[in-house]
Amino acid sequence: EPEVTQTPSHQVTQMGQEVILRCVPISNHLYFYWYRQILGQKVEFLVSFYNNEISEKSEIFDDQFSVERPDGSNFTLKLWSTKLEDSAMYFCASSERLGAQGYTFGSGTRLTVV
Amino acid sequence: GENVEQHPSTLSVQEGDSAVIKCTYSDSASNYFPWYKQELGKGPQLIIDIRSNVGEKKDQRIAVTLNKTAKHFSLHITETQPEDSAVYFCAAKFHSGYALNFGKGTSLLVT
Numbered sequence: 001e002p003e004v005t006q007t008p009s010h011q012v013t014q015m016g017q018e019v020i021l022r023c024v025p026i027s028n029h030l031y032f033y034w035y036r037q038i039l040g041q042k043v044e045f046l047v048s049f050y051n052n053e054i055s056e057k058s059e060i061f062d063d064q065f066s067v068e069r070p071d072g073s074n075f076t077l078k079l080w081s082t083k084l085e086d087s088a089m090y091f092c093a094s095s096e097r098l099g100a101q102g103y104t105f106g107s108g109t110r111l112t113v114v
Numbered sequence: 115g116e117n118v119e120q121h122p123s124t125l126s127v128q129e130g131d132s133a134v135i136k137c138t139y140s141d142s143a144s145n146y147f148p149w150y151k152q153e154l155g156k157g158p159q160l161i162i163d164i165r166s167n168v169g170e171k172k173d174q175r176i177a178v179t180l181n182k183t184a185k186h187f188s189l190h191i192t193e194t195q196p197e198d199s200a201v202y203f204c205a206a207k208f209h210s211g212y213a214l215n216f217g218k219g220t221s222l223l224v225t
Contacts, residue, residue, distance in 0.1 A: 006157075033212070041218070042216045042217060048213065056211060091157050091158070102148050103148075105150075105158045106157050
């Protein structure tokens with residue numbers, strides 16, 4: 001079964017550092033997403049990406065975040081200057097089309113900011 | 115924005131019993147309601163979903179019901195097994211939006 005692959009599985013970084021989280025969505029999917037889950041809390045939407053541009057973003061997704069699809073397979077989330085409160089699980093997801101039969105999530109990257 | 119409430123936060127059932135998890139949503143324009151199962155160390159995995167033009171959907175031991183008037187939807191798991199133990203999340207999507215709005219999750223324990 002096709003999977004969304006995320007790397008690394010765990011990232012530890014110092015406050016103020018830049019971090020890039022990487023994702024390989026399912027190959028025939030056209031819509032890509034990042035979500036985060038702070039420990040013990042709900043999964044929260046960050047951003048969606050379609051046709052090489054951001055299609056929707058939440059209030060959480062401020063100027064300290066950016067997304068990119070640098071080639072035909074990868075989808076990245078960059079945090080420009082990490083804060084302690086950025087510590088969370090970050091999930092990448094993809095879907096074949098808008099409102100498709102579910103979004104397929106990756107296993108996540110646990111980001112720990114110290 | 116859309117607000118999704120989920121209850122209960124924890125649920126413990128005996129193997130073979132049924133489990134029911136309930137969610138309410140605030141935006142009447144939401145039209146897609148998936149349920150996800152999350153096991154420890156893994157990402158959410160879609161287990162069943164329903165669209166607003168359908169009242170009920172069933173897949174083997176799992177069923178989802180939707181009451182559009184009351185703006186609530188429920189997950190029903192029958193004949194529970196230990197491997198059903200996980201955190202379950204409901205979600206709702208605004209009809210023209212991209213984001214899934216998740217509930218806070220229900221930790222189900224089957225013993």
